[in-house]
Amino acid sequence: MSHRIQRLPLNDTQSVLAGLTEAGQQFQSVHLKDLFALDAERFARFHVRFDEVVYDFSKHRLDQKILSRLIDFAHAQDLAGWIRRLFSEEAINYTEQRSVMHWALRLPQNDASHPALAQQVHEQLQRMFALVEKIHAGQYRGATGEVIQDVVNIGVGGSDLGPLMASHALADFRQTTVKPLNMHFVSTMDGSQLSELLHRLRPETTLFIISSKSFSTIDTLSNAQTVRLWLEKALGQYTQVLRHHFVGVSTKPEKMTAWGIAPENQFLLWDWVGGRYSLWSCIGLPIALTIGVEGFRQFLAGAHSIDRHFQTAPFAQNIPVLMGLIGAWNNNFLDIQTHAMLPYDGRLKYFSAYLQQLEMESNGKSIQRDGQAVSLDTCPIVWGEVGPNAQHAFYQLLHQGTHAVSCDFIAPVKRYNANQFTYAENAGALVEQHHLALSNCLAQSRLLAFGNQALGADVVESLPAYKQYEGNQPSSTILLNELNPYSLGMLIAMYEHKVFVQSVLWNINPFDQWGVEKGKEIANQLLPILNGEGGEMDGLDASTRGLIEVLLG
Numbered sequence: 001m002s003h004r005i006q007r008l009p010l011n012d013t014q015s016v017l018a019g020l021t022e023a024g025q026q027f028q029s030v031h032l033k034d035l036f037a038l039d040a041e042r043f044a045r046f047h048v049r050f051d052e053v054v055y056d057f058s059k060h061r062l063d064q065k066i067l068s069r070l071i072d073f074a075h076a077q078d079l080a081g082w083i084r085r086l087f088s089e090e091a092i093n094y095t096e097q098r099s100v101m102h103w104a105l106r107l108p109q110n111d112a113s114h115p116a117l118a119q120q121v122h123e124q125l126q127r128m129f130a131l132v133e134k135i136h137a138g139q140y141r142g143a144t145g146e147v148i149q150d151v152v153n154i155g156v157g158g159s160d161l162g163p164l165m166a167s168h169a170l171a172d173f174r175q176t177t178v179k180p181l182n183m184h185f186v187s188t189m190d191g192s193q194l195s196e197l198l199h200r201l202r203p204e205t206t207l208f209i210i211s212s213k214s215f216s217t218i219d220t221l222s223n224a225q226t227v228r229l230w231l232e233k234a235l236g237q238y239t240q241v242l243r244h245h246f247v248g249v250s251t252k253p254e255k256m257t258a259w260g261i262a263p264e265n266q267f268l269l270w271d272w273v274g275g276r277y278s279l280w281s282c283i284g285l286p287i288a289l290t291i292g293v294e295g296f297r298q299f300l301a302g303a304h305s306i307d308r309h310f311q312t313a314p315f316a317q318n319i320p321v322l323m324g325l326i327g328a329w330n331n332n333f334l335d336i337q338t339h340a341m342l343p344y345d346g347r348l349k350y351f352s353a354y355l356q357q358l359e360m361e362s363n364g365k366s367i368q369r370d371g372q373a374v375s376l377d378t379c380p381i382v383w384g385e386v387g388p389n390a391q392h393a394f395y396q397l398l399h400q401g402t403h404a405v406s407c408d409f410i411a412p413v414k415r416y417n418a419n420q421f422t423y424a425e426n427a428g429a430l431v432e433q434h435h436l437a438l439s440n441c442l443a444q445s446r447l448l449a450f451g452n453q454a455l456g457a458d459v460v461e462s463l464p465a466y467k468q469y470e471g472n473q474p475s476s477t478i479l480l481n482e483l484n485p486y487s488l489g490m491l492i493a494m495y496e497h498k499v500f501v502q503s504v505l506w507n508i509n510p511f512d513q514w515g516v517e518k519g520k521e522i523a524n525q526l527l528p529i530l531n532g533e534g535g536e537m538d539g540l541d542a543s544t545r546g547l548i549e550v551l552l553g
């Protein structure tokens, strides 16, 4: 349905979309190699350098005219107004009557524009920082007086993916602690991660974080219940066991209390923080435990830098705006329906999993704000893997398959600092490995873009058809000066705002997830049947009934 342009909210939008649709048809046959041949200044023209980031969008099938039309699209959809609304306290998540203020989580403490908000946020951050420092100093002890050495984050979705991704990505910046501290993540409701982990952990030295915005997600509560039984079996059913071994992060203090989490171990966030935007709040405790208080402050500062950039940079120089517009151009006008995330840094192993939730849970919608069906395709399929490994897995499809795919290549400019003691001995060899990864990153985006042209025109003549490459797969390349807490904060915030930009273009609410909620409701209806506690089979479809009969034997 890529080119449907009926039922648009604004007349301006209609005419801009008609122009873009026509341009998209023309650009179907335009090849990147020709765009580059026509314009030696293409990189200079189509990249933005801001703070720690370079965003190169020259390998997209567009020119200056298309860019202007896309910016017209943003204006027609009142993007500037929506950005102002996002950074106000307006309840723009209208289906849940909530404001959307994850940006407030990274406000500096002395912020003059929203002093009350900043104070509220920093109060919880200070409490979290105090806990982090206590654990790092070996002063936080379990019920038997032993120092905590393992921390297990129990959460799912936004209460897992962001903390997991960032803790892994920033492991090089691990804070030195009195005793080594190991972070673990448990999310799956089937208990498989827990059953493996509990064999390795000692109850006396393990702290569990129950991380759930709603404190009602069954996945998390069932894992929490299992570890509680495990702890109580080993240490006894005493209040001090609960008090010393559980920390809770949620918007629901009363639910944490009812579960048995001591008030001093309850950390709060607010309804105005969406789950998939919550890693900046105390949901980010595992990140703070990994990189320490100063590291976490840097992480917030990086995101804040992008918040400012997003609010102030002109659209043609505004990285999240460009990311959103170019994504829409590919998706809506060039018919490129899938988007691959390809970081060339093993530390970003969980980045695509994280982005899948951020992008697809946010913009996987089909109803506009006015209740009408959308007029353009919304979120593309987002997927990905660490680039070098993906080269040996699915790149063949990118190069010679039949699907059009757009890609984001991400890499740090610098890696392996000889001054960092862990690398001192191997710095030279590791720096070469980094260069190897960078050369592959550049080679792949080049081959994807230019196809045969990248091989050299004379070589191509002699090649059989099956060795030829069509190319013309567009990509962006994002370079971070280095991957550190600050630049990762920037990178994540860039994608958060890109998602918002696209939601404005598509006129949808990116902050709810009613489809997911419905799935949870239906699972709750089926659980009693599987538990043998009754429940209605009659209203079920034949397939579900048949499967239940097999499951019940």
Ligand SMILES: O=P(O)(O)OC[C@H]1O[C@](O)(CO)[C@@H](O)[C@@H]1O
Pocket (backbone or CB within 6 Å): 156, 157, 158, 159, 211, 212, 213, 214, 215, 216, 217, 220, 275, 276, 361, 513, 516, 517
């Ligand atoms: O933090 P909670 O409330 O346990 O929710 C976990 C996740 O479940 C969802 O509601 C739906 O998957 C996500 O939006 C959220 O991040």
